[in-house]
Amino acid sequence: MTKPSLKVENLHVSIEDKEILKGFGIEVKGGEIHAIMGPNGTGKSTLASALMGHPKYEVTEGQATFNGEDLFEMEVDERARAGLFLAMQYPSEISGVTNADFIRSAINADREEGDEISLMKFIRKMDDKMATLEMDDSFQHRYLNEGFSGGEKKRNEILQLLMLEPKIAILDEIDSGLDIDALKVVAKGINEMRSENFGCLIITHYQRLLNYIKPDFVHVMMQGRIVKSGGPELAERLEAEGYDWVKEELGIEDETVGQD
């Protein structure tokens, strides 16, 4: 089995005719954990949404391939079935659809008719993953994200990740709004996925999550592209010294892309 790979080159993305990403490039392979760090307003979440195919974002230039296939030629659901996963910063609430029904539909979406996951197998797996994430059983039967707290939504995103077992996952600020205990639980879930067949792109502006999920690569994003890359030690220096030294080193005055 070849290692999964997500390769992004010279990516330009606009929202409502305003360019946010300006020549972004990265390659994430199975077995690798990449962290993208950067202050607010530098285009991090735009990257995550655009790669998944969010309807508001328009790719104007550049390419992305997923296991060699042109990502931008694929519909959102095709990207997911190919093995791409986005843990969202603000997941939608969907009334009337229970968490369990939703996750089962998602698992079966990637299976042929007649080969659907058996109910017993599904329940066992769900119980198991919910235990890992220390989620109460009631979350199975609650409507999808409806009335969930911020932290509960984040856990629910990771639950979906564990249930769907994607090849490459993008975690968009999965740590925001989590207390330290919840952070540890979420990290435990992601670490459980670590293997040669799983790659991960963690978007964050705090280093603290990286204490629990050790990244292989750390990238700093400013002005809609990666301006600096390094190993885990880069994250530690950013935590200790902030971003100003990076700006100084690169002669950047305003790191943002003028976005809110």
Next chain:
Amino acid sequence: MTAETKFPVDQNDVTSFSKDRQEPQWLTDLRVSSLDKLEALELPKPDKTNITKWNFTAFQIDPQAQAEGKLDGLTDAMKSFVGKEDSIDALIAQKNGVTTFQKLPDAFEKEGVVFTDIQTAVKEHSDLVQKYFMKDAVSPDENRLTALHAALFHGGTFIYVPKNVEVNIPLQAIYVQEGQIGLFNHVLIVAEANSAVTYIENYVSDGKPQQTVANIIAEVYAADGATVNFGAVDNLAAEVTTYVNRRGYISGQDAKIYWALGQMNDGNTVSENTTYLVGEGSIADTKTVSIGRGKQVQNFTTNIVHYGKHSDGQILKHGVMREEASSIFNGISKIEHGATKANGEQTERVLMLSEKARGDANPILLIDEDDVTAGHAASVGKIDPIQMFYLMSRGISRREAERLIIHGFLAPVVNELPIESVKEQLIQVIERKVY
């Protein structure tokens, strides 16, 4: 307008139709007088939908049809709704107004419970039927369609539950429409003091659909402390223009009617569901779900009229509009002067799935008494592209994502339906109508 009312029936036809069936004189007279009034009456005027061009007279009648046909069992279309014959407790099945199957528990006779087709009822329980038939809940001269109904109705059922009798099995009826024969169905339910009954009806088209009309009236009368559960799944074909008027008249103190209506017709439909809360502390609870598709035009009016003190009326309607369907959802809570401490609440929600679908929610509170509580909520919206993105980002196809959102949107009503079998039927019909 005269051209529109020129349907193939005159006084002689109605009289001989009535006589052939050995109907009591009061009914023959009622039919003839209703036919006479017809032309002077106007069509009903559902708020925000113009039905003046709708053809309510494009149907045929079958003067030879006998009320008691051969009991030749259930057709496949019927079975898909009510299940197999041996799994049924109490059922009357009719095709074009003629009973084709009937199953009743023996206990009914001893308890005095009547569940029979309307034609048998007018002969065997003439006085009882006459006492209620199109009296307080609905009157023949209310509009042109109620008059037409009184003149021509030929199918339907009669339910009578004596004082203190609780019928613990659901009474089911399935009414099949086929060909060009107009479906003129009348359901009359009388629940005496402290009785309880659950009635479930299905309207289904069978065979090759042809242009015709359904003109349906149901009346429910509830005396002191009575409880009536009324469930319906309407599923008539696109070719059928439907007028359906379901009325409740709660004369009794603390009596209750629970309506659970799945309004899934594929043709143009005017539906009115009105409950009069006359008794002190009486309760009406109405839950409606509908899905529109194709080019159908529909108007759903739910109306609760409060006369009784401490009366409580609840209206909950959810509708999904697909393709080029358009629907108006009117909710009316009317609290009359003197109905102190009455409470009227309503919610109407409409979800539109396509650019060309139209839906409107129209909550109306008409309050002539100070000491009451009332509230309403209404929303009309398109399917949320961000929700679709979220579902699809987990690998779910667009079609399946829409299906989940529709089920989710209707779930708050469907899950609350008080009758389990109606809930199950509805889920099946929703599934069929969604894709």
